[in-house]
Amino acid sequence: MYIIVVGAGKVGYYLAKELLEAPEGHEVLVIEQDAAKCERVTQELGDIALRGDGCEAATMEKAGFGRADMVIAVTGDDEDNLVVCQVAKARFSVPRTVARINNPKNESIFKRLGIDTTVSATAAILAQIEQELPTHPLIHLLQLKGGGLEIVEVKVPKSASVVGQRIGELLLPQQSLITLIVDSDGTPRVPGNDTVIRAEDQVVAVTRTESGDALRGVLTNSASAGAYGRRQ
Amino acid sequence: MGCGRVGAALAKMLDADGHDVTVLDIRPDAFKRLPVDFKGVKHVGNGIDQDVLARVGLADADAFVAVTQGDNRNVMATQMAKHLFGVRRTLCRIYDPIREEIYGDLGLETISPTLIGAMMLKGMLDSEPAPKVEAEAEA
Numbered sequence: 617m618y619i620i621v622v623g624a625g626k627v628g629y630y631l632a633k634e635l636l637e638a639p640e641g642h643e644v645l646v647i648e649q650d651a652a653k654c655e656r657v658t659q660e661l662g663d664i665a666l667r668g669d670g671c672e673a674a675t676m677e678k679a680g681f682g683r684a685d686m687v688i689a690v691t692g693d694d695e696d697n698l699v700v701c702q703v704a705k706a707r708f709s710v711p712r713t714v715a716r717i718n719n720p721k722n723e724s725i726f727k728r729l730g731i732d733t734t735v736s737a738t739a740a741i742l743a744q745i746e747q748e749l750p751t752h753p754l755i756h757l758l759q760l761k762g763g764g765l766e767i768v769e770v771k772v773p774k775s776a777s778v779v780g781q782r783i784g785e786l787l788l789p790q791q792s793l794i795t796l797i798v799d800s801d802g803t804p805r806v807p808g809n810d811t812v813i814r815a816e817d818q819v820v821a822v823t824r825t826e827s828g829d830a831l832r833g834v835l836t837n838s839a840s841a842g843a844y845g846r847r848q
Numbered sequence: 849m850g851c852g853r854v855g856a857a858l859a860k861m862l863d864a865d866g867h868d869v870t871v872l873d874i875r876p877d878a879f880k881r882l883p884v885d886f887k888g889v890k891h892v893g894n895g896i897d898q899d900v901l902a903r904v905g906l907a908d909a910d911a912f913v914a915v916t917q918g919d920n921r922n923v924m925a926t927q928m929a930k931h932l933f934g935v936r937r938t939l940c941r942i943y944d945p946i947r948e949e950i951y952g953d954l955g956l957e958t959i960s961p962t963l964i965g966a967m968m969l970k971g972m973l974d975s976e977p978a979p980k981v982e983a984e985a986e987a
Contacts, residue, residue, distance in 0.1 A: 671919070671920060671947070672946070673944075673946040674946075693920070694924070698920065698923070698924050699919075699920040699923055699947070702923075702950075703947065703950055706953070706954060719897060722898075725898070725927070725928055725931065728931055729927055
């Protein structure tokens with residue numbers, strides 16, 4: 617495939633390098649305005665850099681957009697990436713355009729304006745975070761000196777299977793102790809075995825550091841989820 | 849969007865005509881170009897951020913004009929105004945005549961001051977200036 621990469625910053629540089637190293641043997645051209653960045657591409661990757669403004673039709677003409685199978689715009693500016701791809705489509709009928717976007721909210725408008733694919737590092741990192749972070753976090757309040765114990769806080773979601781259960785019924789991890797409950801209107805209760813857990817209770821507990829996840833699981837899992845926390 | 853010389857002059861005219869005008873620019877300094885008695889709203893923000901466009905009330909606007917220094921910024925903001933916010937009239941300044949033609953073909957109302965300026969200059973060169981009246985020349 618003939619692939620044109622617009623922008624030779626870090627993303628463009630490594631993208632071009634990977635494409636060149638791919639077993640398919642792509643033909644790659646990199647367009648970059650900055651002389652030093654162009655020079656680096658030429659030195660490291662060979663004679664594949666074209667210096668110029670990738671948004672200008674004259675540069676696009678020279679680069680051979682007309683025979684490109686794919687145009688990938690990875691400058692740091694969303695608006696430049698949009699225009700590169702739109703002009704590539706409208707004037708040069710490039711079959712596939714890919715735009716890097718910084719603001720994840722631009723994804724839908726780019727799609728609507730005819731860009732085939734958008735790639736957002738921001739969105740990718742956000743997705744990772746959402747995967748890693750439980751919806752109802754365990755908040756570490758205080759590390760007790762020695763003994764590996766800490767005081768934590770967990771909010772009981774409405775969907776949790778412990779809602780309506782007595783504390784005496786709960787299967788808490790070893791050496792975990794529920795010490796205080798603050799209900800949703802802010803009233804504190806000192807819990808006993810017969811205290812019933814209600815939705816949206818803030819539960820303050822002492823637990824072993826390594827049992828935090830398990831404790832959170834007990835207090836937040838909905839009936840259908842497994843023992844070790846519900847992850848979305 | 850864009851409170852440069854053109855943006856500020858246009859905002860001043862529209863304000864004087866009695867329209868409700870909002871001026872958006874990423875640099876607060878730019879609003880110095882507006883007259884002191886400007887009655888419209890000045891908003892500091894990035895015009896290619898749809899949250900900013902929503903905040904300035906673009907959905908309720910009858911018209912949107914993009915006159916920042918960046919052709920691509922103007923193109924992107926105008927298309928967002930048209931396609932995301934449903935603004936009835938959207939005008940877009942594009943210095944590059946080729947891009948202006950392309951986006952004109954794509955359905956935007958575009959203007960290229962580069963081409964218009966060059967044509968006007970050529971027109972001036974082609975025609976001899978009227979001989980100056982002496983009194984005027986002295987003044």
